[in-house]
Amino acid sequence: MNGCDHLVKAAVLTAPNQPIEVQEFPRPEKLEDGAALLKVDLAGICGTDIHLWHGRLKIPYPVIPGHETVGTLEEMGKGLEKDLLGKPLSVGDRIYFASGVDCGRCYYCQIAKEQTRCINRKVYGITLSCKSPPYLFGGHSEYVYLLPKAYLFRVPEDLPTESLVSVGCAAPTIIHGIEVVGVEAGDSVAIQGAGPIGLFALALAKESGASTTVVIDSVKERLEVAREMGADFLINTNDAISPQERVQRVLDLTDGIGADVVLECTGSPNALDDGLLMCRDSGRYLVVGHFTDRGTTAVNPHLITRKQLKIYGSWGMAPRHYYKALKILRTIHRKYHFEKLITHTFSIEKAQEAFETVENRKAVKAVFKP
Amino acid sequence: MNGCDHLVKAAVLTAPNQPIEVQEFPRPEKLEDGAALLKVDLAGICGTDIHLWHGRLKIPYPVIPGHETVGTLEEMGKGLEKDLLGKPLSVGDRIYFASGVDCGRCYYCQIAKEQTRCINRKVYGITLSCKSPPYLFGGHSEYVYLLPKAYLFRVPEDLPTESLVSVGCAAPTIIHGIEVVGVEAGDSVAIQGAGPIGLFALALAKESGASTTVVIDSVKERLEVAREMGADFLINTNDAISPQERVQRVLDLTDGIGADVVLECTGSPNALDDGLLMCRDSGRYLVVGHFTDRGTTAVNPHLITRKQLKIYGSWGMAPRHYYKALKILRTIHRKYHFEKLITHTFSIEKAQEAFETVENRKAVKAVFKP
Amino acid sequence: MNGCDHLVKAAVLTAPNQPIEVQEFPRPEKLEDGAALLKVDLAGICGTDIHLWHGRLKIPYPVIPGHETVGTLEEMGKGLEKDLLGKPLSVGDRIYFASGVDCGRCYYCQIAKEQTRCINRKVYGITLSCKSPPYLFGGHSEYVYLLPKAYLFRVPEDLPTESLVSVGCAAPTIIHGIEVVGVEAGDSVAIQGAGPIGLFALALAKESGASTTVVIDSVKERLEVAREMGADFLINTNDAISPQERVQRVLDLTDGIGADVVLECTGSPNALDDGLLMCRDSGRYLVVGHFTDRGTTAVNPHLITRKQLKIYGSWGMAPRHYYKALKILRTIHRKYHFEKLITHTFSIEKAQEAFETVENRKAVKAVFKP
Amino acid sequence: MNGCDHLVKAAVLTAPNQPIEVQEFPRPEKLEDGAALLKVDLAGICGTDIHLWHGRLKIPYPVIPGHETVGTLEEMGKGLEKDLLGKPLSVGDRIYFASGVDCGRCYYCQIAKEQTRCINRKVYGITLSCKSPPYLFGGHSEYVYLLPKAYLFRVPEDLPTESLVSVGCAAPTIIHGIEVVGVEAGDSVAIQGAGPIGLFALALAKESGASTTVVIDSVKERLEVAREMGADFLINTNDAISPQERVQRVLDLTDGIGADVVLECTGSPNALDDGLLMCRDSGRYLVVGHFTDRGTTAVNPHLITRKQLKIYGSWGMAPRHYYKALKILRTIHRKYHFEKLITHTFSIEKAQEAFETVENRKAVKAVFKP
């Protein structure tokens, strides 16, 4: 393990709030049966990565971050022959994979059939440490090592890597969310927040037949992106309008009734105050953006009873949501030009700068191209 | 309209917080086409009646209260020939009827198919005034007048009047609620509150196949009734146990997982704090008891996202829930002895005493027998 | 309309298999309260009209056919002030209306909540006779008379009459069908039959997010229309391919798995033989096109059990499906150019020719423009 | 078991239609990591076993049959520490296990989330041969060997072995079926067939709140068992009644409407003819009994469209249905006395006689007690 072509550069979070280090790891010499080694082509940087950096989630430092990755299959462990759909795999294939791996044998995996709540869940780039071999469990690296039970998908030739990574974890996250809350042809859909989740939610709501879409955010540039993606109406919360006015605006845009579906993609607790009022009676509300604990908000249960609301939470994503991301993106990527969301591309060496760029909201989407 | 047998005694709410008056009204001489006149056999007094008395809901005073009524068909308007199920009606039939009447032509009636949110909804005993003829729109009266569009059901012979009135509006309310939230065979169900709604929820959860039922209340006597009805476990919140302990107790009773379904039947906003924690991940929570606005409670949206919860509101009931109440009660009334819930029976003249008895929680169920 | 301006020309089916007569009826002088008189702008001719002509459905001859109508509000009965969505109505408004009117009070209307199975259902242009005043119950006429309980919708200004009538009863029919069977983003959808129902099913499946659509028919011209509307794949059953090959073709187009959803829109019983095999295991099959009894086909129940299929029927449409048709068409009509489906326009006087044109499948869509 | 105590007696199907052999196999000396060895306490004989005997399903002969087994944990492979619910396992525990083992990694396991359609599914007692070590893959044996990925459940102390084995594979099968078709409180349920599946379906329908149950069969003794289990109505198809009369009888018992739910548990194709007519409009029909291919029946698609039916297939069962069987049986076994269904008990040596007894329908339920 000497000579520079056996070393792999990776960004490392060593402890909460420390500078991002660029470390070198040995390239795995021999893969376990069923494992895979990918050369990373493109790896997204996500808001969650910033949370990990600042210690807002408990993870086993040191960790190589990166859970939005497409790579090239460079080595295959014995027995790895097919992807999750049964398609043959060969060295050189472009690979997309589920960042989360469940155990398949706990109450949530087998009884409740809610894999994302698996009590033994591991997530590449988040809960797998780089303390011991084979180290390379995150996408912000030149290589990523996939354990035998990882869920791999061969990327169809007509789907560019940029289209997949640009929508990163937002795509499978919101595919899961909309699977839960449901959007049908003719529905009116209000979307709180025009970050990555909200923007992909907009695209998916439109593709699911939403006949009216309203996007609500405080950042003009994000709203502009929503407009380009085809949002029917925009509400800028900075335009001096009060919560009452915001709600009224949504009512006005929906024949005075309220939205059939409201998607909360801001992660801000008090977004619920407006959101529940924006729903029509018997409407559906998805609370999908609250991956970290940012505290409580005052909710009136009488509102839930009287309006007969349906409120759904949705956590993370399972392999089927990656599968659907591939199918859906292959169909729609040309229409929405998701690849244009990538405004910043970094080498691994510039990891610190990359993280700061994301933290300071200078990028729509930033990626590593190792 | 002279001679005492043409006068009808009824309890009247004249204005918020005034003594309950007993007034006399003329017995309707001629019915509109399709209308019906019932001689009241038994009419329940419900917590909502107390709210109406104290002005906690906006209603068109003066009002004859009473929305839980079984009566004998005494007169039939021209064209009234069948009940809602197409069964022929004759004078002398025992009649059960939906207290709420929807318009059938608004957005909620026709498009959203959520009749209980009809924007033109009228409710006997609540939103219909006794200011003008035919006056008799409430059950706390010797007679009740049903408008042409009322939904009537002939009561099956083998179903006693007491069995129906004892479970009053709680039965169709919770039948609606469980239609929304779902209870399947094998489910564990925790019920917050052992008032009329909670107790009927217990019976219905058991009949729907719940294999574990936990009832939570602060009143020993109510918990005793729950025990007699077959609750598997009871939690008395007065037994010096903290919210944490309450939640832990439910976890312990459900293999450490939490309840598949939690039914909030207390109407107390902060019941949600415990309730959401008592649900297992991806569990279902029904907020059914919040018919009046009793303020807010602090909810953490992260909990909804992370636990992937499903939270449902359910308001009132539609004719189909009365239909199901008849079917279900006919099957189960002998097993649960609901008639024993009636601990106090009053004449109309004793209306003031009756309302005070209910207000002071001295009765399990109080009824008028005019 | 010259000569006596109190006479209304209408096409009349006098008895099974008789020539279509053009008769004159008195223009209603005074409307009942709540009724409406529309001057017909455009009225579609549907396959069902041909069935009525040939006596394949029992109807109360004589009947003015026509159940796909848009007209201009010419007179309003007292009390008619708003459409079903609560929008104010005035003379001159363009009106779209539900051809079916349910009773709102039978088991299917109130208990099962399946209006299309109302036991007292009336359908304009089908089950209402023109034997007695006000006669004008069908759209193939200069005027149509809407009874007080009809469900009216004001047509939005930006939705052309042609866009609505071109998709006729097919639009609400398949909106209902897809409400029942469900199509989600990423689904693969196979459509048997490229007639009006199949073609609108194609558009709606695509709008609901189908990522793969396969249309199967024996008529080259219809398949061409499907291609123009964006079908991903076409199968011409006349291309000497066997049923086995047809099924295999669908499997090949869906990764060897079968379609997530198959929509049977041919009305031919033996379409089920292929259709059930085209579904993937646990797939969904909609039997929507079988409005007349064309006999049986051999089905193997083992297939249903082993493949764990879900098979749904869907009959007619309710007012909410007209509402959704308006919403959806307003969003998508520019994209699909449905108005181009109208290949033949007739005056009422040419009714016989019009019906023959439809019967002989010379038209994609034929309409009356009185 | 005398002589060599390292030999295990087991019934073996050597080839289609051959006598059942009793063979001896070596007791496994060392278990793989994660595997388990059970001493069989009780093993049911099911109709499927008779099909296997007669070669009606393709299986890898020789096979030790038996897929309804409860045994005592005698040896544990390294790493086997907990059951599927996370409960600690020790030698001496009573064990219930899922006969089917899925791969967890195919399209049906991960994408469609329909484990019972896993393309790599293995079933103990059916698809696992006893040709090579460790041989013991069926329950009709003194010991059964469970591979590392088997799904084990520790049986609760208060649930007798007889209660579990008496309802054999019928319990998880119909738990799956009713999960799919749904039965709610107040539903009327007609059950075609009073064999093991039909009888457990009756119990589960009642426990799920069915207010009217009708059981249809041609065998008087089976109907008697249904009556004892609480069926509300029985129809003996041998009582000279025609199919029309059978259907009419069900309509009469359901207010002239038809059953909300019909469960087909006969496995006879032409049962569908009656069954679809017994459903009310928009009713639900479960085709659960057709595990072998017994040919086709004539179905009229117009019936499916016009009646707006929902028809569901359900194949086999997944681990969660075993889990629910444990929960449900623990709650209800005392009420239904399922253990009394066991009318015949055999030693392994009497395998031939046991199979003949089941084939000749002399037993309600026959079991091996090795």
Ligand SMILES: [Zn+2]
């Ligand atoms: Zn797990």
Ligand SMILES: [Zn+2]
């Ligand atoms: Zn992310």
Ligand SMILES: [Zn+2]
């Ligand atoms: Zn209404």
Ligand SMILES: [Zn+2]
């Ligand atoms: Zn009440």
Ligand SMILES: [Zn+2]
């Ligand atoms: Zn038509």
Ligand SMILES: [Zn+2]
């Ligand atoms: Zn009706």
Ligand SMILES: [Zn+2]
């Ligand atoms: Zn079996």
Ligand SMILES: [Zn+2]
């Ligand atoms: Zn599998």
